Amino acid sequence: MTDPTTPSIEPGRVDLVGAGPGDPGLLTLHAADALRQAEVLLHDRLIPEAILDMANPEAERVYVGKARARHHYRQDALNELMVARAREGRYVVRLKGGDPFVFGRGGEEAAALAAEGIPVRVIPGITAAGGCAAYAGIPLTHRDHAYRCQFVTAHRREGGTELDWAALVRPQQTVVVYMGLHGLERVCHEMVAAGAPATMPAALVEHGTLETQRVVTGTLGGLPARAEGLELQSPAVLIVGEVVNLQSTLGPAAVDAGEKPGE
Numbered sequence: 001m002t003d004p005t006t007p008s009i010e011p012g013r014v015d016l017v018g019a020g021p022g023d024p025g026l027l028t029l030h031a032a033d034a035l036r037q038a039e040v041l042l043h044d045r046l047i048p049e050a051i052l053d054m055a056n057p058e059a060e061r062v063y064v065g066k067a068r069a070r071h072h073y074r075q076d077a078l079n080e081l082m083v084a085r086a087r088e089g090r091y092v093v094r095l096k097g098g099d100p101f102v103f104g105r106g107g108e109e110a111a112a113l114a115a116e117g118i119p120v121r122v123i124p125g126i127t128a129a130g131g132c133a134a135y136a137g138i139p140l141t142h143r144d145h146a147y148r149c150q151f152v153t154a155h156r157r158e159g160g161t162e163l164d165w166a167a168l169v170r171p172q173q174t175v176v177v178y179m180g181l182h183g184l185e186r187v188c189h190e191m192v193a194a195g196a197p198a199t200m201p202a203a204l205v206e207h208g209t210l211e212t213q214r215v216v217t218g219t220l221g222g223l224p225a226r227a228e229g230l231e232l233q234s235p236a237v238l239i240v241g242e243v244v245n246l247q248s249t250l251g252p253a254a255v256d257a258g259e260k261p262g263e
């Protein structure tokens, strides 16, 4: 039987590895091991240098990052590159921010590799929602405030289905919106239009888990204007729900520029 703590890494395979949200301390042991052994490292835009520095210095490194509306590497070209390098008998690490299976196209890449007969393994990572919530002091669930949590993305491919806004504004739940900075105004507007109170607490976590992390709390009604004034930058997640009220006591590193949730 295989010991799950010591994965055997045979050549000619690809591992889709989650790097977590940024703080290198949030890497899993499996991820660190994969980085040390990588012969080819294909990495995204959001991976900090401190994590890349952990990789085998001899590894071939290819930046395959995608920024919104600025695709450096087409998905099919990236899939072909992974297949080609694996067929050369090399151990390929495809390093992704957060968790490969959460808004990370990990499912598409794993399927493309499997279709070519390339052995593929997924090493999960801490997703941005979990990392940002913990470092900001916002519990995603809480018996008094939220008994469910939804992860959604504000950015969908062209022609994709519209978000189910009515489902996002149910009481006693938390909603985490990925890639939400660009669509912040629209998301807040649609949630209020669907029945959420404009006073519903909401927070933006910018550069979560990193030294540059900023947490801005407010309300669905007030956060967009506030964020504009602070010139927040990607990556950031939007967290909406009563749990945001707990941030003022649980988030020691919080930067609060004025408006209180519920105002």
Ligand SMILES: C[S@@+](CC[C@H](N)C(=O)[O-])C[C@H]1O[C@@H](n2cnc3c(N)ncnc32)[C@H](O)[C@@H]1O
Pocket (backbone or CB within 6 Å): 021, 022, 046, 096, 097, 098, 099, 100, 101, 102, 103, 104, 126, 127, 128, 129, 132, 177, 178, 179, 180, 205, 206, 207, 208, 209, 210, 234, 235, 236, 237
């Ligand atoms: C393409 S998605 C990738 C998500 C990733 N697979 C995960 O599990 O976290 C990129 C989005 O994740 C969120 N994100 C990733 N890292 C973040 C961080 N350190 N702080 C805040 N948001 C982050 C942002 O919403 C960003 O636009």
